[in-house]
Amino acid sequence: MIAKRMVSYVEASSVTRAMFEEGNRLASIYGKDKVYDFSLGNPNVEPPKEIKQAIMDIVQNENPNYVHGYMNNSGYIEVREKVASSINRRFQTSFEEKNIIMTCGAAGGLNIILMALLDPGDEVITFAPFFTEYRNYVNNFNGSLVVISPNTKTFQPNLEEFKEKITARTKAVIINTPNNPSGVVYSEETIKELSKILEEKQEEFGTSIYLISDEPYREIVYDDIEVPYLTKYYKNTVVGYSFSKSLSLPGERIGYLVIPSEVDDFENVAAAANIANRTLGFVNAPSLLQLVVARCIDVEANIEPYKKNRDLLYNGLMEFGYTCQKPQGAFYLFVKAPGGDDFAFAQAAKKHNILVVPATSFGCPGYVRIAYCVKHDTIKNSLPGFKELAKEYNLI
Amino acid sequence: MIAKRMVSYVEASSVTRAMFEEGNRLASIYGKDKVYDFSLGNPNVEPPKEIKQAIMDIVQNENPNYVHGYMNNSGYIEVREKVASSINRRFQTSFEEKNIIMTCGAAGGLNIILMALLDPGDEVITFAPFFTEYRNYVNNFNGSLVVISPNTKTFQPNLEEFKEKITARTKAVIINTPNNPSGVVYSEETIKELSKILEEKQEEFGTSIYLISDEPYREIVYDDIEVPYLTKYYKNTVVGYSFSKSLSLPGERIGYLVIPSEVDDFENVAAAANIANRTLGFVNAPSLLQLVVARCIDVEANIEPYKKNRDLLYNGLMEFGYTCQKPQGAFYLFVKAPGGDDFAFAQAAKKHNILVVPATSFGCPGYVRIAYCVKHDTIKNSLPGFKELAKEYNLI
Numbered sequence: 001m002i003a004k005r006m007v008s009y010v011e012a013s014s015v016t017r018a019m020f021e022e023g024n025r026l027a028s029i030y031g032k033d034k035v036y037d038f039s040l041g042n043p044n045v046e047p048p049k050e051i052k053q054a055i056m057d058i059v060q061n062e063n064p065n066y067v068h069g070y071m072n073n074s075g076y077i078e079v080r081e082k083v084a085s086s087i088n089r090r091f092q093t094s095f096e097e098k099n100i101i102m103t104c105g106a107a108g109g110l111n112i113i114l115m116a117l118l119d120p121g122d123e124v125i126t127f128a129p130f131f132t133e134y135r136n137y138v139n140n141f142n143g144s145l146v147v148i149s150p151n152t153k154t155f156q157p158n159l160e161e162f163k164e165k166i167t168a169r170t171k172a173v174i175i176n177t178p179n180n181p182s183g184v185v186y187s188e189e190t191i192k193e194l195s196k197i198l199e200e201k202q203e204e205f206g207t208s209i210y211l212i213s214d215e216p217y218r219e220i221v222y223d224d225i226e227v228p229y230l231t232k233y234y235k236n237t238v239v240g241y242s243f244s245k246s247l248s249l250p251g252e253r254i255g256y257l258v259i260p261s262e263v264d265d266f267e268n269v270a271a272a273a274n275i276a277n278r279t280l281g282f283v284n285a286p287s288l289l290q291l292v293v294a295r296c297i298d299v300e301a302n303i304e305p306y307k308k309n310r311d312l313l314y315n316g317l318m319e320f321g322y323t324c325q326k327p328q329g330a331f332y333l334f335v336k337a338p339g340g341d342d343f344a345f346a347q348a349a350k351k352h353n354i355l356v357v358p359a360t361s362f363g364c365p366g367y368v369r370i371a372y373c374v375k376h377d378t379i380k381n382s383l384p385g386f387k388e389l390a391k392e393y394n395l396i
Numbered sequence: 397m398i399a400k401r402m403v404s405y406v407e408a409s410s411v412t413r414a415m416f417e418e419g420n421r422l423a424s425i426y427g428k429d430k431v432y433d434f435s436l437g438n439p440n441v442e443p444p445k446e447i448k449q450a451i452m453d454i455v456q457n458e459n460p461n462y463v464h465g466y467m468n469n470s471g472y473i474e475v476r477e478k479v480a481s482s483i484n485r486r487f488q489t490s491f492e493e494k495n496i497i498m499t500c501g502a503a504g505g506l507n508i509i510l511m512a513l514l515d516p517g518d519e520v521i522t523f524a525p526f527f528t529e530y531r532n533y534v535n536n537f538n539g540s541l542v543v544i545s546p547n548t549k550t551f552q553p554n555l556e557e558f559k560e561k562i563t564a565r566t567k568a569v570i571i572n573t574p575n576n577p578s579g580v581v582y583s584e585e586t587i588k589e590l591s592k593i594l595e596e597k598q599e600e601f602g603t604s605i606y607l608i609s610d611e612p613y614r615e616i617v618y619d620d621i622e623v624p625y626l627t628k629y630y631k632n633t634v635v636g637y638s639f640s641k642s643l644s645l646p647g648e649r650i651g652y653l654v655i656p657s658e659v660d661d662f663e664n665v666a667a668a669a670n671i672a673n674r675t676l677g678f679v680n681a682p683s684l685l686q687l688v689v690a691r692c693i694d695v696e697a698n699i700e701p702y703k704k705n706r707d708l709l710y711n712g713l714m715e716f717g718y719t720c721q722k723p724q725g726a727f728y729l730f731v732k733a734p735g736g737d738d739f740a741f742a743q744a745a746k747k748h749n750i751l752v753v754p755a756t757s758f759g760c761p762g763y764v765r766i767a768y769c770v771k772h773d774t775i776k777n778s779l780p781g782f783k784e785l786a787k788e789y790n791l792i
Contacts, residue, residue: 059451
């Protein structure tokens with residue numbers, strides 16, 4: 001009796017659930033600390049202490065009808081001003097409150113900007129490997145997701161194929177850097193080249209192509225690598241941000257969209273995104289948490305635990321002969337599946353109580369994703385299993 | 397460059413914004429306390445003190461990764477258990493956690509259940525007067541909203557016309573009681589008759605027709621009137637609830653869906669709603685507020701201020717010769733526009749600094765909605781203006 005399109009979603013979802021239940025089953029047999037679950041991108045670092053302080057201050061000192069009440073669907077004006085100022089300070093931009101829409105996380109932000117932009121049949125391009133949900137978000141508005149095949153040498157986007165696949169129906173391009181699942185940061189050179197292609201294609205087709213930069217991992221970067229701020233390279237850029245990973249608040253659903261005044265048809269795009277926020281049922285981003293993140297806007301993410309994890313895991317796996325992309329950001333290690341079959345390798349890993357995600361679902365068969373946002377001991381204790389696995393595949 | 401369907405949304409929205417700006421303009425000329433703004437359904441009663449206490453307790457005593465982290469897309473199991481138990485205690489039902497999905501308010505809940513159910517072209521019936529956003533929610537999933545014309549004698553649903561308009565494509569019926577904008581509570585007799593019709597039509601067409609009961613105003617009822625709990629009358633009922641009005645938390649976006657195990661295809665409907673929560677970008681209802689409402693689940697709404705307002709406004713307007721539906725619930729007074737033209741009357745009221753909403757947008761031309769969730773003094777001070785207006789229309 002459910003909607004036809006939901007039938008395949010329910011089927012796909014039961015596969016994920018089966019994996020989750022397998023984890024629970026293993027934990028019940030071997031003990032939770034003997035199961036190495038690398039399947040979920042759930043931050044394990046504590047939220048900074050400023051979050052708790054901000055919540056307490058706000059509920060003790062502010063008018064509760066203000067704290068918990070309705071505001072403009074795009075968010076409190078004073079919160080949006082603080083977000084704009086913070087971005088301006090950090091990236092030498094010049095946004096105002098009208099350029100910011102507070103959203104229910106990046107997932108909420110992507111849905112509302114896609115609703116604002118997409119007519120049925122419009123094409124949205126993304127680069128493999130990509131966050132699986134993009135396909136669903138585009139489907140929500142009857143758009144068509146066009147996937148550019150991965151460049152498995154560098155995991156920078158494959159710009160040759162990109163150039164060929166842009167059409168008159170291309171309405172948007174979604175990029176995600178630092179990338180889930182590869183951990184790669186797109187270089188400035190890549191961004192410049194991508195922008196140049198988009199400008200040429202806009203010219204060629206007489207269209208507007210919006211670049212949607214999905215940036216939940218912006219703050220989680222290692223080794224002083226710079227993540228270029230996209231609006232400075234390409235005029236029709238919309239940024240989607242989330243505090244989920246940087247401040248360890250994924251359950252709170254708080255983030256924002258940046259819609260620069262320079263984008264084509266700015267007034268209508270901003271108005272449509274505001275309305276989409278209401279009409280899709282978000283109405284507005286959760287009010288208390290808007291006020292909280294505004295107070296904590298310049299609190300720095302604690303990335304040390306992730307870096308420590310990355311180094312131990314990456315060095316360990318390299319030692320055992322695996323082929324890994326060294327993560328520059330996010331908290332995922334992208335590993336070539338020995339034997340070439342990601343599903344078979346994930347199955348084999350399970351025998352060592354190691355749970356990893358086959359990357360076929362990210363549009364990149366033959367690889368697996370290892371989410372290292374876990375306890376350091378989990379990584380340490382999983383290494384003997386990875387070593388055994390390496391032996392089974394004759395890597396060592 | 398925006399999506400075609402968004403163009404009309406943006407136009408309609410600018411009409412609302414114009415009204416909002418008119419209110420600000422009047423306030424800047426005459427002073428804020430001399431403008432009687434009855435246009436918004438924003439609760440003015442303070443949230444109960446238990447909310448603040450719960451927030452403080454939770455952030456001081458619980459693990460912050462638990463409080464702010466991901467959980468099942470349907471919500472924390474322990475929160476859903478508490479919600480189910482509370483409903484069971486109050487309405488002698490027997491729900492379990494699997495029947496509850498925590499949502500971003502009722503608006504989020506309605507979108508999720510409609511996404512779970514609707515194929516393109518499916519029909520959803522609602523009864524005028526109705527909450528304007530239902531049309532947008534149904535459009536989101538390419539459904540078609542079928543509006544039953546109002547019964548302006550009692551504002552109970554027009555069941556004769558309902559019977560005629562149910563077709564083989566009718567997938568859902570949305571009702572809203574206590575009703576926004578009429579303030580009427582659908583009687584048990586109405587509910588029984590409505591259920592009987594639905595059962596006959598399911599039989600006739602061999603279909604499942606889901607009754608979606610949108611209940612943000614369930615707790616806001618006066619004069620000991622009972623609001624029947626719909627799942628007890630009709631098997632295929634899904635309830636959408638919000639804490640926005642009862643606990644004055646509209647900005648927090650917290651509510652739930654009840655999907656009884658008895659509904660047709662229960663397992664798939666519940667799974668599809670869970671997935672829709674994720675895929676539409678909600679992911680889950682805001683985490684801290686889930687824990688807060690679970691602790692405050694049996695806190696009673698403070699309806700005294702609304703009742704006092706209702707009595708003053710209703711009695712005043714009746715005295716001046718207006719034709720009003722006496723509100724049994726919610727915080728809206730539905731008034732027949734003297735002269736018959738709701739837009740003209742709203743314009744005339746503005747000259748007395750009184751802002752009301754023409755009910756054409758609720759599918760009920762010739763009426764206006766007065767939202768009395770305002771300061772008591774606002775009502776008191778507006779009465780001379782309503783009296784002058786009554787004189788202009790020769791009501792007295």
